[in-house]
Amino acid sequence: MLKIGDIRELIRLLDETSLSEIHLESEDVKLHLKKPEPEHTVTYAAPVQAAPAVAPQPVVQAAPAASGQAPAVTNERxxxxxxxxxxxxxxxxxxxxxxxxxxxxxxxxxxxxxxxxxxxxxxxxxxxxxxxxxxxxxxxxxxxxxxxxxxxxxxxxxxxxxxx
Missing domain, CATH: 2.40.50.100 (RNA polymerase II/Efflux pump adaptor protein, barrel-sandwich hybrid domain)
Structure with missing residues (x-):
């Protein structure tokens, strides 16, 4: 049986190494730890124009694929x-x-x-x-x-x- 301290140590190991997931299985315990996929930020810039000022284009931040949510659109830099x-x-x-x-x-x-x-x-x-x-x-x-x-x-x- 895994103790909470053992699980914390496995989480720390996952965080501090290049491992992306850990899967342990025994007769009485199944444990699967996986790092989340990195989020991606896409930035669109408006072309520079000398005449009228152009409002900044929105920044789209993609949510992780597993969440199933639509990307958030903000006007923040x-x-x-x-x-x-x-x-x-x-x-x-x-x-x-x-x-x-x-x-x-x-x-x-x-x-x-x-x-x-x-x-x-x-x-x-x-x-x-x-x-x-x-x-x-x-x-x-x-x-x-x-x-x-x-x-x-x-x-x-x-x-x-x-x-x-």
Whole structure:
């Protein structure tokens, strides 16, 4: 019989490796863990015209194929397409944003902090699991875009990093 700690360890293994799924089967237990398919963002830009101003074209974000939902259409600019030379770290899940590992501990990063791709910049708590979010890039934190203790959505911008 699998214990909850064993299942958590398998989930951690799936997250930290290039494996896309794990399937275990015994006489009394069947377990199948699979990473979700990555979402795709398609951006359409209007041609540049000197005469009348043209409203920005909508951005279409495709939902995962398994959800069966239609793509969401918004007029917002994608988070990753901000200023050239910067990178926006977005929340990989819905959860609660925390800037430090505990209420009395200092923040992982501040504006002006130098980070590398493996630097933990915050935690997003989801379903009682504390998920450490890494910077993904080398650079300097130029803006913190979420408030400590705030509920964040999937894809919501959390930090702006000036690339180095």
């Amino acid at each position: 994608p988070a990753a397409a901000n200023d050239e030379g910067t990178h926006v770290i977005v929340s990989p899940m819905v959860g609660t944003f925390y800037r430090s590992p505990s209420p009395d501990a200092p923040s992982f990063t501040e504006v002006g902090s130098v980070v590398n791709s493996k630097t933990v910049v915050c935690i997003v708590e989801a379903m009682k699991l504390m998920n450490e979010i890494e910077a993904e890039v080398n650079g300097e934190v130029v803006e913190v875009l979420a408030e400590n203790g705030q509920l964040v959505e999937y894809g919501q911008p959390l930090f702006k990093i000036r690339l180095s």
